[in-house]
Amino acid sequence: MTFIEKRAPALFLCILLVACQTPAERTLQALDLHEITVQQLQSAMTAGEVSAEDVALHYIQRIERLNPQLKAVLEINPDALDIARAMDAERAAGRVRSALHGVPVLLKDNIDTADRMYTTAGSLALLDAPVPAKDAFLVQRLRDAGAVILGKTNMSEWANFRSTTASSGWSARGGQTRNPYVFERTPCGSSSGSAVAVAANLAMLAIGTETDGSILCPASHNSIVGLKPTLGMISRAGIIPIAHSQDTAGPMTRTVTDAALLMNVLVAADPEDEITTNMRTRTPLDYTRYLIPDGLRGKRIGVMGQDFSRHPELNALMDAQLEVLRQAGAELISVGIRTRNSFGSAETQVLLYEFKNDINNYLYGRGGALQSLEDLIRFNEESAATEMADFGQELFLQAQEKGGLGDTEYLTALGMSKALSQTNLNNALRELDLHALMAPTNSVGWLVDPAGDKTDGYISNASLAAVSGFPSITVPAGYIDDFPIGITFIGGEFSEPTLFTLAYSFEQLTQARRAPPANF
Numbered sequence: 001m002t003f004i005e006k007r008a009p010a011l012f013l014c015i016l017l018v019a020c021q022t023p024a025e026r027t028l029q030a031l032d033l034h035e036i037t038v039q040q041l042q043s044a045m046t047a048g049e050v051s052a053e054d055v056a057l058h059y060i061q062r063i064e065r066l067n068p069q070l071k072a073v074l075e076i077n078p079d080a081l082d083i084a085r086a087m088d089a090e091r092a093a094g095r096v097r098s099a100l101h102g103v104p105v106l107l108k109d110n111i112d113t114a115d116r117m118y119t120t121a122g123s124l125a126l127l128d129a130p131v132p133a134k135d136a137f138l139v140q141r142l143r144d145a146g147a148v149i150l151g152k153t154n155m156s157e158w159a160n161f162r163s164t165t166a167s168s169g170w171s172a173r174g175g176q177t178r179n180p181y182v183f184e185r186t187p188c189g190s191s192s193g194s195a196v197a198v199a200a201n202l203a204m205l206a207i208g209t210e211t212d213g214s215i216l217c218p219a220s221h222n223s224i225v226g227l228k229p230t231l232g233m234i235s236r237a238g239i240i241p242i243a244h245s246q247d248t249a250g251p252m253t254r255t256v257t258d259a260a261l262l263m264n265v266l267v268a269a270d271p272e273d274e275i276t277t278n279m280r281t282r283t284p285l286d287y288t289r290y291l292i293p294d295g296l297r298g299k300r301i302g303v304m305g306q307d308f309s310r311h312p313e314l315n316a317l318m319d320a321q322l323e324v325l326r327q328a329g330a331e332l333i334s335v336g337i338r339t340r341n342s343f344g345s346a347e348t349q350v351l352l353y354e355f356k357n358d359i360n361n362y363l364y365g366r367g368g369a370l371q372s373l374e375d376l377i378r379f380n381e382e383s384a385a386t387e388m389a390d391f392g393q394e395l396f397l398q399a400q401e402k403g404g405l406g407d408t409e410y411l412t413a414l415g416m417s418k419a420l421s422q423t424n425l426n427n428a429l430r431e432l433d434l435h436a437l438m439a440p441t442n443s444v445g446w447l448v449d450p451a452g453d454k455t456d457g458y459i460s461n462a463s464l465a466a467v468s469g470f471p472s473i474t475v476p477a478g479y480i481d482d483f484p485i486g487i488t489f490i491g492g493e494f495s496e497p498t499l500f501t502l503a504y505s506f507e508q509l510t511q512a513r514r515a516p517p518a519n520f
Contacts, residue, residue: 195222
């Protein structure tokens with residue numbers, strides 16, 4: 001029995017018939033909810049044309065219809081409609097909390113919620129773990145803003161940090177997430193469910209997390225906007241970790257404007273996450289102020305072109321986008337910059353050390369039978385038929401062999417990876433007086449293979465920003481054989497205002513995003 005059948009069986013039967021549509025449902029169709037923006041929805045709710053409850057129910061129905069194919073959503077919040085009704089009551093009483101009041105938001109399954117949903121990182125291991133004692137800080141921020149927490153999204157299990165050969169977008173709990181544009185090709189990971197859900201209009205907004213590429217890659221592969229903010233702008237508290245020196249949450253949306261509205265809510269100082277202390281001394285920003293249609297004019301942008309020139313179709317698509325930038329008044333400067341090849345080995349060591357430390361701390365704080373990485377390894381071995389049918393847990397085993405964060409190997413690797421990535425970026429930006437760097441976010445994704453990702457020849461440009469802790473944003477740029485391609489703008493630390501300006505201007509000029517085909 002489905003969620004809607006449990007909640008309202010008569011309504012569930014009625015909505016299958018066009019004749020039974022309510023005025024609100026007809027209004028939603030007229031508004032083209034499948035690609036609606038936050039501002040458009042707020043206007044409709046302010047005018048009394050539609051309610052938050054109507055909108056939440058619409059998305060629940062769409063999830064129930066399409067998710068069996070896409071496997072993007074793990075569960076619907078059983079309290080979603082109650083939350084939506086409460087927001088409607090507040091609006092009727094004259095209280096609107098923020099631009100997100102009554103707006104549904106999906107959360108990646110590694111983000112704690114102290115409610116009737118699970119938080120498992122896609123693994124069966126945490127299904128019996130205690131409910132988190134409290135919401136993740138960012139979830140509380142969303143609730144305070146009046147957002148409707150709609151559900152949890154599928155993800156690459158343990159954020160793609162269990163096996164060296166895992167299939168991106170697969171979890172034991174949710175199965176294989178599918179790309180709605182080219183079904184047989186990867187949705188990328190690990191925030192695959194969040195990206196697919198937004199792309200396929202299962203929700204308007206979603207939150208993803210990134211350690212290295214896990215927001216940018218699935219966002220670009222699914223023709224949406226994804227922002228990986230500067231490390232420390234969004235609290236990490238209440239997020240199942242990989243590595244504290246790179247982990248961050250970020251918005252995944254269909255438009256740059258919606259990403260800015262989400263950032264307005266997510267960015268705040270959290271007393272329980274010391275890295276956010278910098279936000280206490282910074283004036284809160286309204287990121288929508290930086291959405292300037294003519295924002296590319298006069299900007300100096302460094303083009304990281306050393307990779308895409310090897311792919312003729314990608315090269316042609318990028319040449320067209322570079323011409324858009326030039327015509328908009330941007331000055332383009334070719335930049336040769338060392339990317340992950342220069343620090344990849346050091347980064348791997350950092351992630352292994354930090355994962356063992358951070359996941360042990362998280363599990364101990366969560367409580368329950370599984371208290372350590374060693375316990376997770378044992379669970380996977382005992383549950384091999386469901387957890388390890390196609391690939392193993394090599395990264396878990398490698399991490400378990402590491403020592404503490406005082407080890408010389410860890411400290412050396414951390415210093416090297418941060419120094420190389422930050423120096424590469426800062427030198428390029430300063431020496432050439434650049435506002436940002438840009439590159440294709442991705443090439444065409446690989447075929448889904450249960451035995452693991454086959455990424456030979458694949459291009460990704462997420463690592464430089466990820467390891468440095470600096471911000472990056474991907475925006476839809478076009479398609480190759482119907483597969484989405486994005487471009488990434490990368491900036492210096494806390495340069496989100498500039499990145500929003502560039503991304504918004506590019507988006508308005510190109511209007512490259514299109515919804516996936518109805519039949520996937």
